[in-house]
Amino acid sequence: MTKPDAKPAITQAMIDAYDEYTHLTLDRRRFMEQLTRLAGSGAAAAAIAPLLAANSAQAAVVADNDPRVKGEDISYPGSSGEMKGYLVKPADKAGKLGTVIVVHENRGLNPHIRDVTRRVALEGFVALAPDFLSPLGGTPTDEDKARDMFAKLDPAQTIANGVATVAFLKSDRDGNGKVGAIGFCWGGGTVNMLAINAPDLSAGVAYYGMQPKAADVSRIKAALLLHYGGLDERINAGIDAFKKELDAAHVEYTVYVYEGANHAFNNDTSAARYDKKAADLAWGRTIAFLKQKLA
Numbered sequence: 001m002t003k004p005d006a007k008p009a010i011t012q013a014m015i016d017a018y019d020e021y022t023h024l025t026l027d028r029r030r031f032m033e034q035l036t037r038l039a040g041s042g043a044a045a046a047a048i049a050p051l052l053a054a055n056s057a058q059a060a061v062v063a064d065n066d067p068r069v070k071g072e073d074i075s076y077p078g079s080s081g082e083m084k085g086y087l088v089k090p091a092d093k094a095g096k097l098g099t100v101i102v103v104h105e106n107r108g109l110n111p112h113i114r115d116v117t118r119r120v121a122l123e124g125f126v127a128l129a130p131d132f133l134s135p136l137g138g139t140p141t142d143e144d145k146a147r148d149m150f151a152k153l154d155p156a157q158t159i160a161n162g163v164a165t166v167a168f169l170k171s172d173r174d175g176n177g178k179v180g181a182i183g184f185c186w187g188g189g190t191v192n193m194l195a196i197n198a199p200d201l202s203a204g205v206a207y208y209g210m211q212p213k214a215a216d217v218s219r220i221k222a223a224l225l226l227h228y229g230g231l232d233e234r235i236n237a238g239i240d241a242f243k244k245e246l247d248a249a250h251v252e253y254t255v256y257v258y259e260g261a262n263h264a265f266n267n268d269t270s271a272a273r274y275d276k277k278a279a280d281l282a283w284g285r286t287i288a289f290l291k292q293k294l295a
Helices: 012-023 028-039 042-052 111-122 143-152 155-170 186-197 214-219 239-248 276-293
Strands: 069-077 082-090 097-103 126-131 175-184 201-207 223-229 253-258
Touching: 012 028, 012 042, 028 042, 069 111, 069 155, 082 111, 082 155, 097 111, 097 155, 097 186, 097 276, 111 126, 111 175, 126 155, 155 175, 155 186, 175 186, 175 276, 186 201, 186 214, 186 223, 201 276, 214 239, 223 239, 223 276, 239 253, 253 276
Parallel strands: 097 126, 097 175, 175 201, 201 223, 223 253
Antiparallel strands: 069 082, 082 126
């Protein structure tokens, strides 16, 4: 008999169902129905669902009051209106620094992405996490509401706001004029699109990001670092075609596939999907890449 306090067993089918819920057409009611079937009971499904989702209460790797960095909420010019963002710089910066845009997942500018932005700054960069939900009033505290807002964004405006963010960081007084971008999930796809539309972008790092249209790949000028989870069949289906177009366009890029890792393997606030080994390896590669390209 299972002990009441035993950790629920989470299967790949449950993780796949959550991925469909968060990225495709499954609504929450149908997701919970499917999870209940997979878990065997409503009680088990209720215990498993929070482990699949992100936990905003998870302790940050770099606290918001860490004396090694200085962060502030800012507003800056977007393509057609004001953009909100979270700007972080090393407290002991010396000289001009490379600058990095940190692009959030489809939950908006939440505590986890703020933490990641501080991690980037701690590595010696000026880091800015834009709130791409700014045209709709900004990221709400309810992450399900935030997810629903992404369908209301104008894709062209989103990319234009990304291009405006590149221009804003390029002129930052503490920056050296070189701009990179790192994005996760929705943000990874946005980084790929930013590489197509922002010729001033020097480097792009896309974590499990949707690949762009083949016809647009030849416009990429930035060097790319592409991370994928080996179990992420939905996103990985586009890797080979993307590589073919990158090769044809002579774009500098590197692809890593982390076997046994799921979509969102870098998000350490999601107990079921976080893969520390893959996340640590990818992060080390990411920082080394950005330091090389933005020096």
